[in-house]
Amino acid sequence: MPKLVNSLPHATFAAKKYPHLQHIQLADPDYNISNKIDILLDAKIYAEIIMSGLIKGTKQQPIAQQTRLGWILSGPVTTFNSHVLINGVEDIANYWEVEEIASETTPMTQQELFCEELYTKTTKRLPDGRYEVRLPMKTDFEEHLGHSKARAVAKFKQLQSRLMKDSTLRQSYGQFIHEYIDLGHMRKCTEQKEPMCYLSHHGVQKLDSLTTKLRVVFNASSKTSTGNSLNDLMESGPKLQQDIQSLLLRWRTYRYVYSADCEKMYRCILDPEQ
Incomplete structure (x- = not known):
């Protein structure tokens, strides 16, 4: 060299x-x-x-x-x-x-540009203050989305069996479903329109939580009869969070930093004597 x-x-x-x-x-x-x-x-x-x-x-x-x-x-x-x-x-x-820092101004791919344009053109705010957002589905997703009702019904029966054994969970789950209806997040399906995807759901309990002791998870990663899930057939869009490497390096340039997750203040020990 x-x-x-x-x-x-x-x-x-x-x-x-x-x-x-x-x-x-x-x-x-x-x-x-x-x-x-x-x-x-x-x-x-x-x-x-x-x-x-x-x-x-x-x-x-x-x-x-x-x-x-x-x-x-x-x-x-x-x-x-x-x-x-x-x-x-x-x-x-x-x-x-390995040590190279990824650029924060990386050009977006065609799929990411598609998502940005879709959200710009279709996102709107409703009279009640909520936002309506269109899902960024891939081209010809209808051909690749298979049947999902049978698997979703099987998962629902498993959930029913679990709820019948736990009265506390059953009550919390019922409150969640009624709250979703009252808020307008879901409504009864009165028409059959293809393509249609049935999402199974289940509850995750955290009894020591001070706020939400039950969190209901909708499983959009569940595979349909073609082997594709709803998530598989949607574009992911550009990465919105900051690059972890540049974030950590910028973190070290300050003597005091705040973490929003735990609401505690941390001090970066940069002085070897301390």
């Missing part, structure tokens, strides 16, 4: 005379002077040259490790920063691809 990294460290700094390092021979006595890299060693070679000697100083002082090439320094220090700048090393690109 013609060039691996720029000079290391990035800039020359004044070396500090640490008492615990005065009697040893460093592998690089001029470690504080910015210079080019002489040789790149594989991790296997490092395992062969490492020795048992280890010298530690106080906090914020480097640790000296003995090797067959001399003593090397490592550890947290506040005296200087060494920045490795990588340039033109396509041959070892796989080493940093």
Whole structure:
């Protein structure tokens, strides 16, 4: 490789005379002077040259490790920063691809653009303040959506059996169904129109919850007779949440951060002394 990294460290700094390092021979006595890299060693070679000697100083002082090439320094220090700048090393690109931060401005695919245009054209607000949103179904989804009534009825009978054994669950489930009707979230189906998909549902209890002790889940991932579910035949649209990598990196730039989930304040410990 013609060039691996720029000079290391990035800039020359004044070396500090640490008492615990005065009697040893460093592998690089001029470690504080910015210079080019002489040789790149594989991790296997490092395992062969490492020795048992280890010298530690106080906090914020480097640790000296003995090797067959001399003593090397490592550890947290506040005296200087060494920045490795990588340039033109396509041959070892796989080493940093894992660390690459995804761009937040990635162009949308045709399917994602379809979802955006669909929501823009069809979403409307009703007189009662609620929003009406059209499902982003895939092209020719009718041909791939199979029959689902038999499986949904079987699941409903299982649910009935469970409700008959638990009066508390039965009462909570009934309240949920009536609330859904009162809010206008569902109504009785009076016409048979194809294609039609029957969604099974079940309840998830969390008795220690301070708000909702019962959550009813509608299973749109249940397969129909063709092997496709309702979810399979809908476009997913663009990702709305932020990239986790960029979110975590931005999190670390602040001393105090808030988490909306648990309503607690967390402090990012960036100072090694704390």
